[in-house]
Amino acid sequence: MGRLVELRKKFQKKEIGYKEYYRTFVDRLEKINPKINAYLELFSSDVLAAAEKLDSRSSASNSLEGLPIAIKDVISIRDKELNASSKILKGYRPARSASVVEKLEKAGAIFSGRTNCDEFTMGSSNENTSFGSVKNPLRLDRTAGGSSGGSAAVVAAELCVGALGTDTGGSIRLPASFCGITGLKATYGRVSRSGVIAFASSLDQVGPMADDAEDCAEILKVISGRDSRDATSMQVAVQDYPALLEKTPLKGLRIGLPKEFMKPEGLEPDVQARVAETLDLFKREGAILKEVSLPHSEYGIAVYYLVATAEASSNLSRYDGIRYGHRAKEFSSLKDLMMQTRSEGFGSEVKRRIMLGTFSLSAGYFDAYYSKAQFVRSKIQNEFLAALKEVDVIFCPTSPSVAFKLGEKTDDPLQMYLSDIFTVSINLAGIPAIAFPIGFDRSGLPIGGQFIAGPFEEGKLLAATHAFEKAARIPKGKLEC
């Protein structure tokens, strides 16, 4: 049982009062957070005020009543500062909450704080932030992964019972894997993006990060669904994910193994070993393993960095210093005002991606880069969909490595980009995937695997993960904070 469901039970059975719980909770938050720099802002006084009110009420039927949820700093919470971990948005406070935040509020959730992330979610280690890197709570000299590093770290460090992250190319799954928690990237169009700062609009999805599949299911059920404020959110009925958890046993489950993602030479030896053990477990439990092929996923990283940077260069045009956020103090003209503001406000990785995207959208290059990338993207998508006709889910590691050292890859963007080699193709295909712990390396750092399913099959993903959890009983990692 994850801590979300566990805490809900305790509240419901009145084993613990809200006031009592949150007093300890806030103390702990304020003590632990400085060690890992995962929350950019703690909503301590709001949390305590909310707990007061909850205590005077009878137990509610809301599924997340009184449960502390952390929100990534790209998701709007009304009147709270929203920075996307960037200097350029310093001081900006949205007038309205994101649709997902409104839904969580309605379900009774209490927001514990906003979490650190890579600037505009561009990064794989949560080091591209204007507010200091997030440290991995299991090993403080390691990254928590990115871009939702703060959300992953606060779940792992037990500074909330669940968090929202966003995933454009692996930003939920990579940090989940590095921090030993569970994180789900939903089908594109499953969760509303309204009020969520965009990185790459055709890839971004909000998703839950929590202890296990069951906790993720509880959050996903609340945040999913068509939203009239997001034209790309789909009119597909939301399943009762928690109720489906027992419906997909490993016995008889057809699991596809993409040969391109399983090459031993591409994986750290310990990752390879845990993957092999996981496959053995699948077999023992009666699953049917089948090799599948995704030949174009080889181009995943290239395609991803063309599509995502092109969209990012466009999405980030609005940060011009005219209406909100940072504005340069010194400027000589209108053009200069915008240039100085953007030069001062954006970090170097963001600038790099804006320039890449601007280049590929330029006249004379569009067809060669952007159009070609979209063409290959549809090939990747078709290969996934074809493979998923033959199997129920696809399994592969989330990352070729365990959490790397802080600073280890910051000078080598290309090496950093390759951290996402097993995750980006899934965003390009628009299908759902879940990352979950499958064990540890010899030094005790967590290793993650991921299940991938067809469009809107989140229920199946969560259930398969739940079945694995029950069979494998992977222990929790030891915290260093």
Place this chain on the structure above:
Amino acid sequence: MLKELEIVEKKYELVIGLEVHAQLKTHSKLMSPSKNVYGQGPNTAVASVCTGMPGALPTLNKKAVEMAITTALALRCDVRPLSVFSRKHYFYPDLPKGYQISQYDRPYAENGRVEFFWNNEKCSIGLIRIHLEEDAGKNLHFDERGISLVDLNRSSVPLIEIVSLPDMRGPEEAGAYLRSLRRVLRYLDVCDGNLEEGNLRCDANISLRIRGVTTYGTRVELKNINSFRNLEKALVYEAQRQFQILEEGGKISQETRLWDASLNKSLSMRSKEEAADYRYMPEPDLLPLQIQDSELKELASKLPELPISRAERFIKDYERSAYDADVLTSSKDLADYFEQVTKTIKDPALASNFIQSAVLALIQDIENDLPKFYPNADALSDLLSRVKNSQISLGMAKEILEIMVKEKSSAEVIIQARGLSQVSDDGALQAIVDRVIAANPKQLAELRSGKDKLFGFFMGQCQKELQGKGNPGRLKELLEKTLKV
């Protein structure tokens, strides 16, 4: 000195195409739920989408799409079943997102034409495309305070851009095209068509080529044209300017020029080399625009009768000239007015002539004033039916009309109050005729000796006696009979 246009046109042919932006009269904006209003306080009609707040997503206004499709159908365009919105990028404070949501390589409508009567002939100007896009905001400059401010009320107001073929050959024809296009938009009630207020905007492309040549010359784009008069003036000026350059052996450079109405000339804004790279890309926040056949059929069935069809029907059914038909269909209200009067009095010629010569002379602004004008169609029909049954003369009808306008009272009331009814009774008329003849023996003798002109004198004297109320037809007949001319 610039040469007269006739001199230019003797050697060169003008080639003109227009790009017209029309604001659609929707309640809310194209991509945002905020109100589509004009003339409100700055930034009072804005929502997070039109101010470009982080995380705000565009949602497409269905009503705007309907109006856009209706326009395309009225202009006989091919409507694309699947069109795509694109982002057009440039940095400017009045463009809060840093891009405009527009359509680029797959617009919703293509081909099509605008048909109209011009110089008594039916013209047809081809269209290349129509696309749907959002408007930008407005920068306001306060030079005395050294600041500029941005008003985003207009941001994301729906626009359609209607791009013509280079089918026009002169400024007047371009003016006629724009007026006719405006007329269609107003018939459809999709756009107010006010150039001064900017809900209809026009950019013109013009080039010159030596008569007989079939390839196009280098074109210049003219912007900032805010009235019909300025459209024609700007085109004349630009033709003259290009003529001078060509005649001096120079080359036209492809550029965008701004028309300055106060200087009566155009000024260079940017050259082709300086043209921005808009980095168009498909808009990922919106699904492609799907237009079903059933929707097209439904909207087509709701199309009103269009000005050109109505004009053609007036020519055929009411035997009007192309000129009359064009004038009478210049606004939908006027056409309705004419048609209602015609149907009541069953005399299209009388209705047409009287409306054009008398009624329109009393109305300043047909579009705005006619809907609340008195006499309305019923009251005018009543007046004109009195002409038809000879109760009053046409001249009297015109006088009564003026009183009707001034006093807002019916013809009946005015005629009663002032005793203006026409005298048609033969007995009463004969008595006057006899009296006038008896009183003017000298003129009678001269008339009899062959001075035919004096017949008019006797008519005049009779009408004088009758205070102008004598039925002219009857009076003439009786006078002729009595004088035996």
